[in-house]
Amino acid sequence: MVSNMQGNVIVIGAGAAGIYAAYLLKNQGFEVQILEASERWGGRIFSYDGFDTRSIELGAEFVHGKRTIFHQMAIDKGIAILKNLGKDYYWYKNEIIKSKKLEHNPDFINYWEFHDYHYNYRGEEIGVADYLHSFDIPADMWHIYEDFAAEYGTSLSRLGMQSLAIESNRWDAGEENYRLQNTTFSALLSDLHSRIADCIVYGADVRHISHTASGVQVVSKDCKMYVADRVVISVPLTILKSGIINFEPTLGERKQVAIRQIGMDKAGIKAFFKFDKPFWKRKMGFLIGAQIANEYWVSHYDPELQSNILCAFIMGEKAERLAKLGKKAGIEQLIAELDSMFDGEPSRRLTDFYWKDWGQDPFIQGAYSYPSPHSAKLRKALARPIENKIFFAGEATNFNGHFATVHGALETAERVTEEIYESFLRPV
Ligand SMILES: Cc1cc2nc3c(=O)[nH]c(=O)nc-3n(C[C@H](O)[C@H](O)[C@H](O)COP(=O)(O)OP(=O)(O)OC[C@H]3O[C@@H](n4cnc5c(N)ncnc54)[C@H](O)[C@@H]3O)c2cc1C
Numbered sequence: 001m002v003s004n005m006q007g008n009v010i011v012i013g014a015g016a017a018g019i020y021a022a023y024l025l026k027n028q029g030f031e032v033q034i035l036e037a038s039e040r041w042g043g044r045i046f047s048y049d050g051f052d053t054r055s056i057e058l059g060a061e062f063v064h065g066k067r068t069i070f071h072q073m074a075i076d077k078g079i080a081i082l083k084n085l086g087k088d089y090y091w092y093k094n095e096i097i098k099s100k101k102l103e104h105n106p107d108f109i110n111y112w113e114f115h116d117y118h119y120n121y122r123g124e125e126i127g128v129a130d131y132l133h134s135f136d137i138p139a140d141m142w143h144i145y146e147d148f149a150a151e152y153g154t155s156l157s158r159l160g161m162q163s164l165a166i167e168s169n170r171w172d173a174g175e176e177n178y179r180l181q182n183t184t185f186s187a188l189l190s191d192l193h194s195r196i197a198d199c200i201v202y203g204a205d206v207r208h209i210s211h212t213a214s215g216v217q218v219v220s221k222d223c224k225m226y227v228a229d230r231v232v233i234s235v236p237l238t239i240l241k242s243g244i245i246n247f248e249p250t251l252g253e254r255k256q257v258a259i260r261q262i263g264m265d266k267a268g269i270k271a272f273f274k275f276d277k278p279f280w281k282r283k284m285g286f287l288i289g290a291q292i293a294n295e296y297w298v299s300h301y302d303p304e305l306q307s308n309i310l311c312a313f314i315m316g317e318k319a320e321r322l323a324k325l326g327k328k329a330g331i332e333q334l335i336a337e338l339d340s341m342f343d344g345e346p347s348r349r350l351t352d353f354y355w356k357d358w359g360q361d362p363f364i365q366g367a368y369s370y371p372s373p374h375s376a377k378l379r380k381a382l383a384r385p386i387e388n389k390i391f392f393a394g395e396a397t398n399f400n401g402h403f404a405t406v407h408g409a410l411e412t413a414e415r416v417t418e419e420i421y422e423s424f425l426r427p428v
Pocket of ligand 1: 012013014016017018035036037038040042043044045058059060061063204205206207234235236239245270363364366367393394395403404405406407409
């Protein structure tokens with residue numbers, strides 16, 4: 001859709017959704033300004049160069065599925081996409097066991113059945129933890145089930161079984177996960193960014209949005225006022241939940257329910273550990289079911305050239321617990337856990353670490369949205385424009401099952417661009 005639309009649009013937030021929306025709107029001929037509260041673009045995409053010779057991904061790291069716009073962007077740029085992320089290992093009964101050896105274990109057969117086919121659930125809404133309790137899951141499997149919830153950015157007790165099944169049924173991107181080879185998530189989006197770089201105002205922490213029939217006014221924390229014909233809000237759901245942005249007139253009841261009810265925890269941690277030498281099995285990609293972290297994985301897994309970095313992934317209640325302890329004690333607990341799994345090798349071989357607590361990031365305040373009880377039908381309400389003036393993008397507004405992902409965020413940019421285009425053809 002290329003056109004020569006006239007009008008100006010403010011996009012709030014320079015994450016994946018915000019920069020892609022700005023890029024698409026600019027292509028349509030709109031004048032665009034992006035207001036970004038922090039001092040960098042990317043939001044929950046954060047490829048960090050200061051830890052190792054290769055960048056580490058502090059936020060998004062895996063390409064989920066191949067029938068996605070993000071996967072296609074990588075193909076179009078000629079970037080190799082790695083399918084081999086290493087083998088799954090489990091921490092089970094105080095031992096590290098590779099998944100192949102557990103193939104005939106009835107508890108694991110049940111776990112994989114739940115993991116792969118939960119979308120077949122057709123019952124009433126019930127918390128996932130309560131649902132699982134009705135199956136008498138053995139205590140030593142519970143952390144493994146918790147890792148399933150961590151993939152959704154939370155804990156079992158906060159997911160709704162019916163909402164989870166409905167949302168999972170919408171997922172059509174494919175089941176495989178991939179990694180980008182020799183490049184980063186930030187680099188992949190850098191072309192988009194370079195096209196709109198001069199439109200970004202950094203340090204513009206939006207606090208007030210009001211609209212009238214003639215347009216929209218946006219005011220930042222430092223009392224600067226910006227006016228436009230339309231505004232796109234692409235801030236994380238936690239920011240909307242916090243109430244830090246004041247709307248005038250106030251948001252409608254359904255929108256407020258959606259903001260309250262769709263899940264997004266104020267927590268989410270990735271911690272990276274660099275060792276002088278790897279001490280885990282060469283083919284290990286993931287170590288699932290730990291107690292302090294939800295899982296550990298090998299950063300930059302390569303079957304030929306073994307990486308020396310492990311990433312701890314911690315979400316939901318576990319992340320809240322570690323965040324309360326803080327970085328120093330959190331790192332100590334994670335290393336103690338790794339020591340208990342690898343006979344003390346980790347603390348002997350540790351050379352450096354990096355801690356990223358997304359809950360403490362003032363402009364993100366969490367990890368990503370998830371299907372809490374009775375939330376499946378609310379994403380459309382979250383996404384619905386207000387009087388053809390205020391439009392909503394960002395991963396949490398994706399109602400096609402692709403929430404919580406980079407490609408899901410990008411898809412919402414396409415949706416708002418169409419909505420804004422339409423709104424100019426048919427103004428209220
Ligand atoms: C730890 C972690 C791991 C993840 N792993 C993956 C993965 O492997 N694969 C995957 O596909 N996805 C993953 N995700 C999810 C993915 O990163 C997000 O879904 C996606 O990046 C969200 O993009 P967005 O544009 O919706 O929001 P964001 O990237 O959060 O962008 C929102 C922007 O709004 C800005 N903002 C906030 N408040 C204001 C304000 N008041 N005024 C102005 N600006 C404001 C923020 O600073 C931010 O830049 C992960 C996320 C996290 C946190």
